[in-house]
Every structure is written in structure tokens, then in C-alpha cells.
Amino acid sequence: MRIEATGSIQVFDETIEYEVRRSDDATQPRIDVDIHGVVVVLPTGSDVDPHGLVEENSRWLLKKWRVFQGHRNRAPSRSFEEGEVFPYRGEDLQLAIDDVEQSHVEPGAFVLASNAVDGTSVRSELEALYRREARSLFQSRIDYFAAEMAVEPGKLELRNQRTRWASCSPQKTLSFNWRLVMAPDDVIDYVVVHELAHLREKNHTRNFWSIVGNHVPDYESHVDWLTENSSRLIFTEDDL
Template structure:
């Protein structure tokens, strides 16, 4: 999604709120995104709606999300990116090890990074590259699995690091998934995968959309709630904020 952002400040119900305005080629209608990184009013490139008017129409929701994510920021893991530190992988903590080996992989419950990869960059970058590689492989497998079950065909996959979204589905059929989902439990990943696949058939969050999701993931509400409540645990570094 192509976006140009501008930061602004307004007052909602007596409380100062800083937010960003983003212009998006993919957006079909104005919306408000709320996350750990803050509040964003997303506008289609062809729409001239006033962002403050949109915020004021949703003032209670905006302030509720702001309070929640202000609290979440205090819960973000303080990562040092050193050997011996614990990092999530499929929802379970794994000790980080740096050692001479052919490739970085998970062995015996540990994330074992290739020493030469760390020496060529850093622990943080080598670990990020490991996650992205594993994410592409695993997410593709799950998309193919649920695509076969539902008969829904996607055009391609992009591995991204969206700050406010775990996934998206373009009008051309390309599904983008956030590599940091690999830190979450497998059932949560499956929920996001099916959610985005369902958009191939139902672009909006209609009753038909949720029925389609529920046919494959009956506990989807539980997994969506997990993502909302545990999003801080999926923060990899300050670059994600």
C-alpha cells in the first residue's frame, strides 16, 4: 500500500491526541487505524474528507484505543539482541544461540544463528533475516493449505513488516503478511491467513465474510482477541513502532 504520512495534533473530549494522516492508493473508504505506534487516519487518494471530522465521529473508540495502546507501550519487551536472550517462535520462547553452522535454524528448542551471518551484519539483522525466511516458507504453506480447502486462489505473497496491520489483500490478489506473526502461536497465524484469503471473495467485513472465516477457523474471535491483547509481545525492535 502506497502511503504518504503527516503527523498532526488535535483535542478530543479535552484530551490531546497526536495522529497521522496517510493517503493510500489501496483504501476504498476513510478508516482509522490504531496500534502501538499510534493513531492513523487513512484516506483514499481521491477523497478530501477532513481527518479531524472522522476522529470526532469516533471519539470514544479513538480515546479507548489510545489509552489501551499507551498502556501496551509500557509492556513492550526490552530486547538486547544478545546470545542467551529468549525470543518467541510460534508462540514459544526459544534461547538465542550464535555458533558456526551452515544455516540459521531452530534446533532442540533453540534459535541457532549462523555465526558468519552475525559477523557480517549484527545479531538483530541476522535474526530478522531468519524470521523473514521462515515466515515466507511457512506462510506460503498455510496459504496453499487453506487455499486448497476453500477453493480461493491468491496471486502471490509478500512478506512485510506493517506497523499497524498483520495482513492485507490487494485487489490484484496479492496477500501481504507481517513476518512478525511468526512470533505468535500457529493457530493465530492460521486465523490471519484465512482472514486475508477470505478477502479474495468478500472484500469487506460482512456477515458473509465472517461466515467464510468461521468455516475454517471456528475460534477466530478468540485468536483475534489474542492478537489485540498480545501485540506488544510481537514487537521485534523499536523499528516496529
């Protein structure tokens, strides 16, 4: 998505800033609110007034914005030193650096290869390990649920998405924020099913949620988990 403009709105005693972005993948205007901020997403060619859309949804926006402001205030500060704790698939793992051939995950720990760390940094090598594990896990869950749902997704992409955990393009490409691998497995499964459901229903209609519910009956609890735990899935302060 490309940034087209910025703006702000006064809602009671709060000033909320937002970005306006155009997307070739969007099928209808929407407002994304998360720990990173507020983004108005407009389909390419749409003539919808973004500020008018924000004003029409100002009360809802304020409520969501305040929730995520609370998450920002609880964002963890990472030291990227041995013994630091990082989340992985819903569990907290300690960071270790050792003379091993390749960085890997083992029960209770992220083990980084000392030679790799010396060549880059702890932060870079840990992110590379996260990404490698995320790609493997996401692909396996995509394959599993695609067969169950009788859909044929395109390629998998890992991204530094700032406003969404995942997306599905018209070309069937599934894009995931690699940080999602920090969440519990059942939450990851929900996001995978959510994006695969878009291969059968583009918009969030009643039929769309029925498809999701058929494969993840308790999906609402996973939606709530993502809303309530966004601060736990922050890698560095640069994510804010």
C-alpha cells in the first residue's frame, strides 16, 4: 500500500492522527486501527472522502484507539542479551548464544549461533530465526487448512506489515506478519483460516464468518486475544 495523505481528527478530548493509503488489493474502504496507529485504506480509484469516513466512525475509532494506546504503554523494552525472554508460539523462551552450527529453537530457548551473531547482531540473527520458523509453520498450517477447506492458495510471503497480521491478494498470495509466530498456535490457525476463507468470500460477510466458524468454532476468542495481546507481539520499539 502507498501513503497518499495524512490527517487528524478531534474526538472529544483526543486528537487522533491517521494515514490514508491506496491499495490495489482492497475491495472496499476500511479503517485499520492497531498498536501502530490508524490507517484509512481506500481501494485504488475510490472517490470516498477519507476524512468523512473517519468522522462517520469517530466514536468507534476513539474506543479502538484508546485500547491500542494502552498496549503501546505496555510495550516491552528488549535488551537483546542472553537471558532475555521472547515469545514464540505462545510460550516465553530465553535467549542463548552458543557455539552451534545453526541458530535454532529448542525447548525453552532460542539458541543463536555465535558465529552468526558475530557476523551481524543478536537482533538481526534472532529476527532471521523467527522468520525461518514462521515460514515453515505458516506454510504447514496453510497446507493443512487449504486441503480441509478445498481451496488453492498462491504463494506465501512474510512481511513487515504495520497495520495487519495477514492479507490475501486477488492473485491468492497470502501475506503474513512474521511476528504472528509469537502468538499461540490456535491464534495462528485462526489467522490462517481467516485468510484462506477470503479465497471463497472476499468480504467479511455473514457467509465469510460462517466459513471461518466451520473450521475454527471459537474464532471470536482468538480475535479477542489478538486485540488484547498486541503488545506481547512487539519485537522492538521500531514496531511502534
